[in-house]
Amino acid sequence: MPGFEFFGAEEKRHVQDVLDNGVLMRYGFDGMRNGHWKAKQLEAAVAKRMQTNFAQVLSSGTAALTVALASAGIGAGDEVIMPTFTFVASFESILALGAIPVLVDVDDTLTLDPKAVQKAIGPKTKVVMPVHMCGSMADLNALRSICKEHGLLLLEDACQAIGGSYQGKPLGSIGDLGCFSFDFVKTITCGEGGAMITNNETYAKNADHYSDHGHDHYGMDRGAEGHPFLGYNFRISELNAAVGCAQIQRLDEFVAIQQKHYSILRNALSEIPEITFRRVPEGGVENYSFLNFFLPTEELARKAHLALGEAGVAACFYWYDNNWHYYKKWQHLIEKKALGKLPEEVLSGMPDYTRANFSASDHWMGRTISSLVKLSWTAEEVQQRASNMVKIIRSTLN
Numbered sequence: 001m002p003g004f005e006f007f008g009a010e011e012k013r014h015v016q017d018v019l020d021n022g023v024l025m026r027y028g029f030d031g032m033r034n035g036h037w038k039a040k041q042l043e044a045a046v047a048k049r050m051q052t053n054f055a056q057v058l059s060s061g062t063a064a065l066t067v068a069l070a071s072a073g074i075g076a077g078d079e080v081i082m083p084t085f086t087f088v089a090s091f092e093s094i095l096a097l098g099a100i101p102v103l104v105d106v107d108d109t110l111t112l113d114p115k116a117v118q119k120a121i122g123p124k125t126k127v128v129m130p131v132h133m134c135g136s137m138a139d140l141n142a143l144r145s146i147c148k149e150h151g152l153l154l155l156e157d158a159c160q161a162i163g164g165s166y167q168g169k170p171l172g173s174i175g176d177l178g179c180f181s182f183d184f185v186k187t188i189t190c191g192e193g194g195a196m197i198t199n200n201e202t203y204a205k206n207a208d209h210y211s212d213h214g215h216d217h218y219g220m221d222r223g224a225e226g227h228p229f230l231g232y233n234f235r236i237s238e239l240n241a242a243v244g245c246a247q248i249q250r251l252d253e254f255v256a257i258q259q260k261h262y263s264i265l266r267n268a269l270s271e272i273p274e275i276t277f278r279r280v281p282e283g284g285v286e287n288y289s290f291l292n293f294f295l296p297t298e299e300l301a302r303k304a305h306l307a308l309g310e311a312g313v314a315a316c317f318y319w320y321d322n323n324w325h326y327y328k329k330w331q332h333l334i335e336k337k338a339l340g341k342l343p344e345e346v347l348s349g350m351p352d353y354t355r356a357n358f359s360a361s362d363h364w365m366g367r368t369i370s371s372l373v374k375l376s377w378t379a380e381e382v383q384q385r386a387s388n389m390v391k392i393i394r395s396t397l398n
């Protein structure tokens with residue numbers, strides 16, 4: 001998945017443009033920039049590639065999620081439905097606004113189960129936030145019609161699936177809001193960065209102001225700009241955006257390489273009758289950043305994962321035991337451990353996760369192994385990896 005594997009001449013050229021004029025900030029200093037507006041250029045490129053009217057590039061994917069929620073007016077006590085399998089950034093962004101993360105089961109897509117979402121909707125629910133984990137997507141048609149029926153916003157976290165699509169549309173562009181991360185281990189990188197996309201002009205304008213202290217960006221004098229509402233600083237620097245300007249142009253090239261490597265691994269593992277693959281919703285095309293498959297039982301998945309590690313097959317993940325990506329290890333969330341006092345709305349309104357039953361998620365996640373798909377593997381290395389994986393998994397099944 002990682003774009004950092006290919007840091008080349010174009011990335012350096014864009015960074016050099018910024019170094020040559022010394023304007024490291026995305027706003028103002030018009031005279032000094034020599035025409036270089038890297039954050040703005042990246043926004044135009046993201047909006048074009050994702051076929052949306054607006055893109056706001058931000059300091060991280062977590063910032064993108066926070067700004068996206070804020071731009072739509074989400075605040076204290078509002079409930080946001082999110083999956084049990086995701087990165088911690090999902091609930092961090094929700095809690096940052098005083099809103100309440102409502103965890104919901106995943107199914108064999110490894111993303112939100114629409115039936116479980118339906119059950120979790122209450123009077124305070126405002127947003128459904130599917131997370132397209134490990135390269136593939138949620139059942140967006142089902143989620144979209146649930147959102148329509150209940151008047152909820154659909155916010156796609158496409159941080160791990162950039163370049164994938166659903167029924168012909170780029171992932172991230174299908175909901176009311178979509179988010180990407182350009183951190184160092186994502187498919188395309190800025191070092192640190194992220195983006196929010198939308199077709200909603202009000203959300204776009206809100207995001208533009210909110211991410212820069214509320215600056216309304218009217219006129220040529222930053223000090224004289226108005227501040228129609230409270231904001232924060234989630235700006236990206238020009239240096240980071242410059243890297244992204246090169247990387248976004250390579251997205252389709254990266255996805256094509258991932259698809260090639262993914263197919264080799266998948267074809268090999270398909271020879272093992274006990275292995276099944278994660279379900280991809282109809283009309284969905286993955287970005288192939290991971291190959292995700294199920295073993296018949298949790299016990300066999302643990303055994304296979306251990307054996308793969310011992311044999312030196314790097315970057316195979318067993319998310320069920322992972323500290324960062326599965327609810328079981330989110331003790332800090334479950335016990336509401338914050339540095340300071342959490343908002344009353346969160347303290348009183350958050351479900352009691354010490355007593356949660358997510359056995360439906362456990363059923364799938366306990367059996368899941370994901371192999372990262374790297375860009376820099378040679379044809380030989382992928383073939384070798386594929387045959388190693390088959391050999392090792394076969395031996396654990398006997």
Ligand SMILES: *Cc1c(COP(=O)(O)O)cnc(C)c1O
Pocket residue numbers: 060061062063086087089090131133157159160181182183193194
């Ligand atoms: C990486 C990631 C984020 C957060 O992105 P950062 O840029 O690291 O803040 C959010 N959601 C998911 C699913 C991610 O993988």
